[in-house]
Amino acid sequence: MKKQSEKIYTLIALIILVLLVYLAQHRLDAYKLRILNIGAIYVTLGVSLNLIYGFTGQFSLGHAGFMAIGAYVTALLVLPPYYKEIIFILEPLAWPFTVLQAPFIVALFLSGLLAALAAFLIGLPVLRLKGDYLGIATLGFAEIIRIIANNLPHITNGALGIKGIPEYTNLWWTVGVAAVTIYIIKGLIHSSYGRALMAIRENEVAAEVIGINLTYHKVMSFTISAFFAGVAGGLFACLLTTIDPKAFMFVMTFNILAVVVLGGLGSITGTVIAAFLFNFFLEYLRPIEAGFSFGPIKFPPIPGLRMVSFSILLLALILYKQRGLMGGIEFSWRGLFQFINRLLAKKKPTEGSAS
């Protein structure tokens, strides 16, 4: 009975989400849509990083690398062959990419698969490392991917990057992919396998001694995480329409990491909220940079002030909310109703005293 009603609430929420996406797609201007799209892509990226870092406890800094793989695969697959011939001016594009072409959805799926394959191969040796060492190793991997992209002109067009990618990505795609990501990763977390992942995070030795195969579970988590990072990379390519190796510098990984930490390690709800807040703040702090006056004091335009104030905001948030925005708590209908009840209950005593 209770589960039934929760399912109905979820269904209603999904319908509202579809309506909101429809409205946003048709009513909002390109600038606002762009922010929402990037926000939704960050949800996919953040939730997938949360799986390996927040839930499995493996400090991975390789997300930009997996994104890059996804972005290049999608770009090479969705561009028509004749167009690829025109843009590859440094070196002619290598076969089979010259003839391959696939619909967007197939390209996205293949992007994910290739990123997952890369994660599987790199994960087997690297996931033996722990903590900071693993972070450095995965960071190194992401940089290797970027440098390879820079130096393989007959596949990636080198530093020139790939331009004129069709703009297939819209809010339906980004929100849809984010929803699927959340559904699958939530399904994984709330299963026996998810418990095993969290057991590894909590105490590796104990987990191993009660029969959890560390290598299998870590590599599984890493591979699934990379799959969604790859898909997000593909969405990214078809949103920006231009990709080059510089887009996948380690700053990208740190943005995702900031989203995950801000939202709270091990909280999918927190990651979703943080992904949008992060991008909204990043954009709406732009006026600060343009110079403004505060009463009689005039601030000259200082380039970079946006990032400074953004960093201060982040610092303040982390200082006061050490466990992230959601403090590791997940959204649930029951929790929501309890919260509303508490808000109403707070108001009631004042009414009571008046009567």
Next chain:
Amino acid sequence: MEILNVDNVTINFGGLTAVKDFQLKLLPRELVGLIGPNGAGKTTVFNMITGIYSPTLNKIYFQNIDITGMKPDRIAKLGIARTFQNVRLMENLTVLDNVMIGFHLHLQSNLASAIFKFPGYVQEEENIYQKSIELLRKVDLERCKLEKAGSLPYGQQRKLEIVRALATGPKLLLLDEPAAGMNPQETKELMGFIQKVRDDFDLTILLIEHDMKVVMGICERIIVLNYGVTIAEGNPEDIRRNPEVIKAYLGVEAQYA
């Protein structure tokens, strides 16, 4: 026929020989104590049996299978479970989750059916839940099943760790100082509990313990280790009287205990 056969193993850490020529044969349903002063190598023996360390010399057999150098998770699957001297729980997970994790190694459903909650998986999960609740009831922890494991009092954490080990369905259970940090009342309960567990689950139990009341009270056979060497072996009465054990570990007063 013995269930565990530790065949004269030796382990060196660099130049230090932590355990030398250690021999141990356990028969099914035996309850054996391993005692000795601090640093004698008791926990090292546990670590070798469970695959955390690999012996430098010779082999360990479990049910006639050579488990030397096997990974801990494979050894756990074969049926050896253990607890730790310093409790190792998944502190941020609930008490219930800590027990349910113990059943993971026998999970039949694959990853996809677990993610998408296919009927087969849902049924399996329900079974695991029921069995976990049953286990928790045995140690009187059912009412705090949704509390974080780290927030339990120390004595209950120890019990929870034993229950988690039982959830893996072991044939051999290794308990590393189960009574440490427990008050006399809890220790008394624990002794009853260990014996009951042995009978209910048809287990072989090897335990390390410093509390002589526990060791002498429930163990059928005792092995004394000092500086990595076995100095005595026998039933509690023999051990209590053994002059070497008294010199190395029990002290003179123990004769009158």
